[in-house]
Amino acid sequence: MFFFGTGAAEMVPNPFCDCPVCERARQSGETPRKRSAMMVDEHCMFDFGPEVAAASQMYGRPLNQLTDVFITHTHEDHFSFSSFDILTMTNTWAGKCLNVWLSPGGLEWVQGYLRAMETICGEKAEFARLLESDAVALREARPYEWGEAGDKRFFAVESNHGLHAQREHALNYLLEMPHGELVLYVCDAGLWPEKNFAALAGARAQTLVMECTFGSQDIGVDWSHLNAAHFAQMVERMEKEGVITPETRVYATHINQVQHFSHAQLQAWFDAHCAHPVTVAQDGMEI
């Protein structure tokens, strides 16, 4: 597994921002954070934001064997039409199909967006052409049911991160690898509703990758996103319910620049405050 990006929508540093956090990130030599996306293996990714194609080049990880992309939700940092549209200019893709998994609400939003684009512009969007040519297929990931994707199985739960007037809820995915390893990707999340702990109780995932968007920041709400304290709370509860075990490898991702911790400070916070070891992920990190 490989982190293409570990930032939230603003990236770190935010290219437009000259706040102390962004200036420190520029001057300290800290690895910049692109929008969050993770390559599970050559066939499979979590999320497909605006930097995925550039990250593929940067890290020498081509996307030519990709068969399945699990989209958590359609916020632009996680789902970028332009990243997919390169396929309209890829002759060697003939005969291949990229399955794009979305929640029922996310699927509806994409289809509505493409219809609206055609109405407004009088021609189909590039992404609609990809669907017509079967280069890409939209697939519904039904929450709280097992699904199959190539050589893997997955179980999605609805997180506490809503969008499009709450018609879409972000999905967090438990992915079962061919050799049985379970990977839990929790991005974007907020504190989970009770039913998610019940649905995944006893799963004993070996790897957990979870958002820590607001790090040091007290955000005043327990929905939408997690800060470091929420993150620790989620880990503790997941361990109590057997969603993860004391041996589970835990990584923090999707970190923004509104919170003021540097990478090292966030790592130190986890080392001091979280009973379960947590590694703060970085772009380009292999796990």
Ligand SMILES: [Zn+2]
């Ligand atoms: Zn996000």
Ligand SMILES: [Zn+2]
């Ligand atoms: Zn989001």
